[in-house]
Amino acid sequence: MNISNTIVGVRTLARKQIKRINRIWAQTLLPSAITLSLYFVIFGSLIGPRIGDMGGFDYMAFIVPGLIMMAIITNSYSNVSSAFFGEKFGKSIEELLVSPMPTWAVILGYVIGGLYRGLLVGLIVTLVSLFFSNLEFYNLFVVISTILLTSVAFSLAGLLNGIYAKKFDDVTIVPTFVLTPLTYLGGVFYSISLLPPFWQAVSQLNPILYMVNLFRYGFLGVSDINIYFAFAMLFVFIAVFYGLCHRLLDKGYGMRS
Amino acid sequence: MGEKALSIKNLRKIYDNKFEALKGIDLDIEQGDFFALLGPNGAGKSTTIGIITSLVNKTSGQVKIHGVDIDDDFSKAKTFVGVVPQEFNMNWFEKVEDIILVQAGYYGIPLSEAKPRCEKLLKQLDLWDKRNDQARMLSGGMKRRLMIARAMIHNPKLLILDEPTAGVDIELRRSMWEFIKKLNKEEEITIILTTHYLEEAEELCKNIAIINKGEIVENTSMKKLLKKLETQSVTLDVKDELDNLPVIKDFEISLVDSTTIQVLLKKGQSLNALIKGLDKLKIEVDSMRNTSNRLEELFLDITKSDKTKNDMGGETR
Known part of the structure; x- marks a missing residue:
């Protein structure tokens, strides 16, 4: 398959993902907008003023970047994990397996789907946040690159989950018991400088901490983590997740006997 | 004679549960052939097809499709093959036309080329009126025809039909036979057919292999076999x-x-x-x-005698 044929393949797979997201928008786009609006109302407007400043900023201004990032992470992840597992469960994944599309192109097609939903929901949540807070950019390059890299990283992580999943429970267990706790403990609602040194060190094992802090740096110019180190960690996560996805898809893990 | 449409040498498959589904089979299928691959349930037919189409990983042996070794360039080998599997494997919520166009895209065929071909196939298979229906709304026979259209969208040289007429009424089966025969005669597509309807194999196929317990127990022309x-x-x-x-x-x-x-x-x-x-x-x-x-009488004879030989500890091919 030459490169122009492969591009057609990637475009087809990506278009299929995007069609799916748009077709079931009430399941894919709406829930995050509603949930995050509630976060803005409860944590930002009602509880926020009682908390006061966080890291030298109004609490609402502090949590907005983290909440947008949370929406991007969960949506990129769950889009790819559920789309891939759905195809595997219904056996329509065989349409892809029998085709000559190279593994990297299959991964790219799914990641574009994850990016589309992650970015679209991120945009919706950002628009909602404007009702509660004035967003100003400190460094637009950091904001955009963090969004893209985070969405790619979690799309790949979602794909890994989809590949490993054997039943529907498996695609909900990881987001519920791993992703959500990591997101909540990733500095969305607080600065890790508030934690005792031991828990600060433990927090640094959480990949979401780097993304939230990078993103917050793009808006507010403050971060608990060195931003170059945070970027490096993002690239490491992407490389590791991609490598695992490639290996498992090549072997046809859970799909080829 | 040019390269074979399919050449299999000493193909073995042992599943994780240690079940040996294929015990080193050899099979050559010429271009343009209409070939029946028959065998009782669990004989190894679907495993063989799975290996050819990359849905099953082989344990050892060599498979060449139109001269391309799947170990060297499976991506290229796959472009020669279209497969209609036994089980429905489509997204039920997608529209008929989309299912075919998506498959075309996976083979690198741009929409501008895929659309007219899709229209032609859907019309030939009497599905054009259903093009905007979701796959789940189709009858069993329509789903089978949809899978044939999907398998044909990239103009394969080798079409594998794994029980394509299972659950299809007699009238529809006849019309599918005509369509498949036409593909073989007019478009010179090599066809491999597995079926439980042995009259179907007798009616359609020129050559035949019978597989039993992971071994090819007969590989000859239909005429010679019937003789x-x-x-x-x-x-x-x-x-x-x-x-x-x-x-x-x-x-x-x-x-x-x-x-x-x-x-x-x-x-x-x-x-x-x-x-x-x-x-x-x-x-x-x-x-x-x-x-x-x-053919049914022969098939029973061959598979029965193979069983008897095995039971007696005799040699099998």
């Missing part, structure tokens, strides 16, 4: 009611009812001799048919 029949039974409907059982020298005849007789033809006995014999007795034949499918 191996020691006996075959034919049923004749006669015009006038018979008072007595007709007697013709060397023929074993039984009376089914007053206008129907059954004749057991031994190897070497010709139908002409039978008809001449009946003519001498002034018995006029209205119609004639095989009492049971000839």
Whole structure:
């Protein structure tokens, strides 16, 4: 398959993902907008003023970047994990397996789907946040690159989950018991400088901490983590997740006997 | 003779549970052939097809599709193959047309090329009116035809049909046969067919392999295989009611009812001799048919004798 044929393949797979997201928008786009609006109302407007400043900023201004990032992470992840597992469960994944599309192109097609939903929901949540807070950019390059890299990283992580999943429970267990706790403990609602040194060190094992802090740096110019180190960690996560996805898809893990 | 459409050498498959599904099979299929791959359930047919289409990883052996070794360039080898699997494997919520266009895209065919071909296939398979329906709304027969259209969208040179007419009514089965025959004759597509309807294999296929317990136990032309029949039974409907059982020298005849007789033809006995014999007795034949499918009798003989050999610890091929 030459490169122009492969591009057609990637475009087809990506278009299929995007069609799916748009077709079931009430399941894919709406829930995050509603949930995050509630976060803005409860944590930002009602509880926020009682908390006061966080890291030298109004609490609402502090949590907005983290909440947008949370929406991007969960949506990129769950889009790819559920789309891939759905195809595997219904056996329509065989349409892809029998085709000559190279593994990297299959991964790219799914990641574009994850990016589309992650970015679209991120945009919706950002628009909602404007009702509660004035967003100003400190460094637009950091904001955009963090969004893209985070969405790619979690799309790949979602794909890994989809590949490993054997039943529907498996695609909900990881987001519920791993992703959500990591997101909540990733500095969305607080600065890790508030934690005792031991828990600060433990927090640094959480990949979401780097993304939230990078993103917050793009808006507010403050971060608990060195931003170059945070970027490096993002690239490491992407490389590791991609490598695992490639290996498992090549072997046809859970799909080829 | 050019390269083979499919060449399999010493292909083995042992599943994780240690079940040996293929015990080193060899198979060559010429380009343009209409080939039947038959065998009882669990014989290894689907495993073989799975390996050719990359849905099953082989344990060892060599598979070449149009001269391309799947170990060297499976991506290229896959471009030659279209497959209609046994089980429905489509996204139920996608529209008929989208399912085919998406498959075209996976093969690198741009929409501008895929759309007219998709229209042609859907019209040929009588699905054009259903193009905007979701796959889940189709009947079983329509789903089968949709899978054939999907398998054909990239113009494969080798089409694998894994029980394509299972659950399809007789009328539709006949029309699918015509479509498949046309593909083989006019577009010179090599076809491999597995089926449980043995009359289907007899009607359509030129060559045949019978696989049993992971081994090819017969690999020959359909004609040669049918010649191996020691006996075959034919049923004749006669015009006038018979008072007595007709007697013709060397023929074993039984009376089914007053206008129907059954004749057991031994190897070497010709139908002409039978008809001449009946003519001498002034018995006029209205119609004639095989009492049971000839291939079915052979198939049972071959798989049974293979079982007997195995049970006796004898050699099997």
